Amino acid sequence: MKIQTRIAIQFSLIVGSLLAVFSFVIYQLFAEFREQEYYERLKSKAITTAHLLIKVDEIDRDLLKIIDKNTLTALVDEKVLVFDQHNKLFYSSLDDHVIHYGNELLNRVRKEKYVETSDDENEAVGLLYELNGQHYVILASAYDQFGRSKMANLRDILYTGLVFGILITVLLGVFFAGNALGPVNQFISQISSITANNLRERLDERKEKDEIGKLAAAFNKMMYRLEQSFELQRSFVSHASHELRTPLAALKSEVEISLDEKLTVAQHRGILQNIRKDVDRLIFLSNSLLQIVRPLKSSINSAAEVRIDDVIFQAQDELLLSKPDYRISVEYAQEPDNEKHISVFGDEPLLKTVFANLISNACKYSPNHQALIVIDFNETHTLVSIVDEGIGIPSEDLNVIFEPFYRSKNALAISGFGVGLSVCKRIVELHKGKIHVESRLQQGSKFTIELPNIS
Ligand code: ADP
Numbered sequence: 001m002k003i004q005t006r007i008a009i010q011f012s013l014i015v016g017s018l019l020a021v022f023s024f025v026i027y028q029l030f031a032e033f034r035e036q037e038y039y040e041r042l043k044s045k046a047i048t049t050a051h052l053l054i055k056v057d058e059i060d061r062d063l064l065k066i067i068d069k070n071t072l073t074a075l076v077d078e079k080v081l082v083f084d085q086h087n088k089l090f091y092s093s094l095d096d097h098v099i100h101y102g103n104e105l106l107n108r109v110r111k112e113k114y115v116e117t118s119d120d121e122n123e124a125v126g127l128l129y130e131l132n133g134q135h136y137v138i139l140a141s142a143y144d145q146f147g148r149s150k151m152a153n154l155r156d157i158l159y160t161g162l163v164f165g166i167l168i169t170v171l172l173g174v175f176f177a178g179n180a181l182g183p184v185n186q187f188i189s190q191i192s193s194i195t196a197n198n199l200r201e202r203l204d205e206r207k208e209k210d211e212i213g214k215l216a217a218a219f220n221k222m223m224y225r226l227e228q229s230f231e232l233q234r235s236f237v238s239h240a241s242h243e244l245r246t247p248l249a250a251l252k253s254e255v256e257i258s259l260d261e262k263l264t265v266a267q268h269r270g271i272l273q274n275i276r277k278d279v280d281r282l283i284f285l286s287n288s289l290l291q292i293v294r295p296l297k298s299s300i301n302s303a304a305e306v307r308i309d310d311v312i313f314q315a316q317d318e319l320l321l322s323k324p325d326y327r328i329s330v331e332y333a334q335e336p337d338n339e340k341h342i343s344v345f346g347d348e349p350l351l352k353t354v355f356a357n358l359i360s361n362a363c364k365y366s367p368n369h370q371a372l373i374v375i376d377f378n379e380t381h382t383l384v385s386i387v388d389e390g391i392g393i394p395s396e397d398l399n400v401i402f403e404p405f406y407r408s409k410n411a412l413a414i415s416g417f418g419v420g421l422s423v424c425k426r427i428v429e430l431h432k433g434k435i436h437v438e439s440r441l442q443q444g445s446k447f448t449i450e451l452p453n454i455s
Contacts, residue, residue, distance in 0.1 A: 003177070003181060004174070004177040004178055004181050005174075005177075007173065007176075007177035007180075007181075008170065008173035008174045008177045009173070010173075011169065011172075011173035011176075011177070012166060012169045012170045012173050015165070015166070015169040015173075016162075016165070016166040016169060019161070019162050019165045019166065019169075020162060023158040023159075023161065023162050026154075026158065027151075027154060027155060027158060030151065030154055031151060034144065034147040034148075034150070034151060035118070035123065037147070038123050038142075038144045038147055039116045039123060039125055041075065041142075042075075042123060042124065042125040042140045042141070042142060043114075043125050043127065043140070045075070045078070045080065045140050045142075046080060046125060046126075046127055046138040046139070046140035047127070047129070047138075049064065049068075049080045049082065049091075049093065049138060049140070050082060050129040050136060050138045052064055052067070053082060053091055054082075054129065054131050054134075054136060055131060061091050064091065064093070065093060068080070068093040075142035075143070075144075076142060076143045076144075076145040076146075077122060077141075077142055077143040078093065078140075078141070078142040079092070079093055079140070079141050079142070080092075080093040080138065080139070080140045080141075081093070081101070081138070081139040081140075082136055082137070082138050082139075083106055083136060083137040083138075083139075084134070084136060085134055085135045085136070087103055087106045087107075087137070090136065101139055105117070105126060105139075106126075106137050108126070109126035109127065109128055109137045109139075110128055110135065110137060113127065113128045114126070114127045114128070115127075121143055122141045122142060122143050123141065123142065123143075123144060124139060124140065124141035125139075125140055125141075126138065126139045126140075183206065183212045183216075184212065186204070187203055187215070187216065187219070190203055190204075191203070191219075194223070196230065199223060199226060199227040199230055200227065201223070202220045202223060203216040203219050203220055204216065205217055205220065232403070232404075235405070236292075236404050236405065239404065239405035239418075240289055240404075240405070243285055243405065243417055244282070244285060244286075247278040247279075247281045247282050247285070248278075248282070250274070250278050251275060251278045251279070251282075254271050254274055254275050254278070255275070257271060258271045258272075284417075285417055285419070288417065288419040288420070288423055289419070291353070291423045291426070291427075292404055292419060292422055292423055292426065302347055303345055303346055303347055304345070304346075304347075304348070305343050305344075305345060305454060306343060306344055306345070306346050306347075306348045306351060307339060307342060307343050308342050308343065308344060308351070308375065308382050308384060308451070309330070309332075309336075309342055309375055311348060311351045311352050311355060312330060312355050312359075312373055312375070312384065313330065314352055315352050315355040315356040315359060316328045316330065316359065316373075318352075318356060319356055319359055319360055319363075323360070323363065323369075325369055326359075326360075326363040326369050326370075326371070327363070327368070327369060327370040327371070328359055328363065328370075328371050328373065329370075329371075329372050329373070330373045330375065331372065331373070331374050331375070332374075332375050332376075333374050333375065333376035333383075334376060334377070336375075336377060338455060340453060340454050340455035341377040341382065341453055341455050342375060342377055342382050342453065343382070343453060343454050343455075344382055344431065344433075344451045344452065344453055344454060345431075345452075345454055346431045346451070347427075347430075347431075350427045350430070350431075351427070351431070353423065353424075353427060354423075354424045354427050354428060354449065355373075355384070355386075357420040357421070357423065357424050358386040358424060358447050358449075359371050359373065359386055360420075361386075361388075361420065361421075361447075362386050362387070362388035362390065362445070362447075363388070364414060364416070365388065365390040365391050365411060365414060365445070366388040366389055366390030366391070366444070367390065367391075368389065368390075370388065370389065371386060371387070371388050372386075372387045372388070373385070373386055373387075374387065377453060377455075379455065380452060380453065380455075381433075381450045381451060381452055381453055382450075382451050382452075382453045383448060383449070383450050384448070384449045384451075385446055385447070385448045385449075386446070386447045386448075386449075387444065387445075387446045388444050388445055388446075389443065389444040390444055390445060391410050391411065391441070391442065392410075392439045392440050392441040392442055392443055392444055392445055393408055393410075393437065393439040393441070393445055394408055394409070394410065394441060395439075395441075398437060398439065401421055401437070402421050402422055402424075402425045402435075403422060404418065404419055404422040405417070405418040405419060405422075406418050406422075410441070428449055428451070431451055431452075432451075432452055433449060433450050433451035433452065434449070434450045435447065435448070435449050435450075436448055
């Protein structure tokens with residue numbers, strides 16, 4: 001069922017039930033009021049009759065009957081009966097109307113002194129009248145024609161009001177629900193037209209900052225993030241294919257040269273060495289690409305407690321094996337009296353990749369090939385800084401060097417693929433850590449890694 005219909009039905013049911021309860025209460029209160037008022041009139045009629053008949057000597061029963069008959073204010077179907085103390089009928093106002101009574105009712109009146117009763121048509125009161133030790137029972141009954149016709153009128157008005165009220169509520173419910181949900185329908189048609197080719201499309205953000213306005217703003221933000229990540233993927237694929245094409249093209253021409261030309265053994269050897277270099281580049285590149293795109297969860301399956309300084313020393317040793325001219329020194333900013341301060345829960349080979357990359361960069365981008373590693377900690381984190389005095393990073397690049405394949409202009413003369421830092425960032429984030437960089441052109445760079453320790 002459409003939300004619009006559901007809101008309209010719920011709204012109508014609520015207002016309809018309220019109207020019905022309200023009408024019912026009004027009708028009941030009015031019915032009670034009419035009945036009470038009528039009993040009061042019957043009571044005063046009964047008292048007047050008893051007074052005239054019993055107390056005023058000049059008025060006898062026949063005269064009273066004539067008075068009753070000719071009273072203009074007489075009630076419809078009015079009848080008054082007076083009984084003496086033996087329950088014998090002593091006076092009856094009119095002869096053609098009937099009051100249904102019996103000894104039971106008369107005895108009840110004697111006991112309770114005042115009784116109100118009604119059948120389907122007439123209301124009646126009975127009261128005990130006492131004079132000079134004599135106890136008379138007076139029964140007065142009549143039909144409240146005027147009050148009952150007012151009741152019927154009121155019932156008709158309330159019924160009509162209720163039907164019209166519900167009808168108007170349904171119409172208003174449909175109108176307001178349609179009005180409130182109109183923008184949502186508009187969003188739905190706008191959203192259905194968005195595909196991967198037009199991710200720049202945005203929803204119309206309304207001026208009002210209501211829920212619908214917030215929904216549109218949140219959707220637009222999500223679209224922006226989607227667009228960014230699509231853009232990133234596109235540039236990643238184009239960079240990756242470009243980086244792969246260069247060594248592949250070199251490989252092809254080297255193979256062609258060795259096939260076509262009549263070369264000496266030494267020349268063949270030289271070409272094969274070049275081919276090996278290109279294949280190494282390709283292996284390195286494809287490994288890096290795998291690390292970038294591999295789902296993060298599966299990589300940290302083999303997590304264990306790892307001492308960060310151990311990992312740094314291992315990375316240093318491995319690096320020095322292939323680059324003996326690099327100068328790498330390691331320092332502790334403060335003595336770690338508890339090894340937990342410099343231990344993290346993580347994947348050792350992945351963490352080694354991070355430090356090897358950063359130390360290698362520090363040496364590679366510094367004319368003196370020197371790097372200083374400072375190990376520090378606080379209550380919650382182990383902190384490692386890799387400092388160099390190299391070429392530095394342009395300030396406008398500081399935000400983007402962690403993107404895959406991004407390389408600063410001042411680094412292009414030095415060999416590299418631009419994937420190392422993005423791999424580092426992914427691994428550090430996988431360990432719930434942070435990586436950031438401070439740098440000044442021609443003065444040097446400082447990469448800092450914060451990893452939650454196990455203390
Ligand atoms: P690569 O070093 O292979 O180019 P990275 O992802 O490791 O790839 O680095 C990306 C870019 O960041 C580098 O091309 C370089 O411009 C810049 N960079 C990284 N580390 C340093 C550093 N220590 N000093 C100066 N520039 C750096």
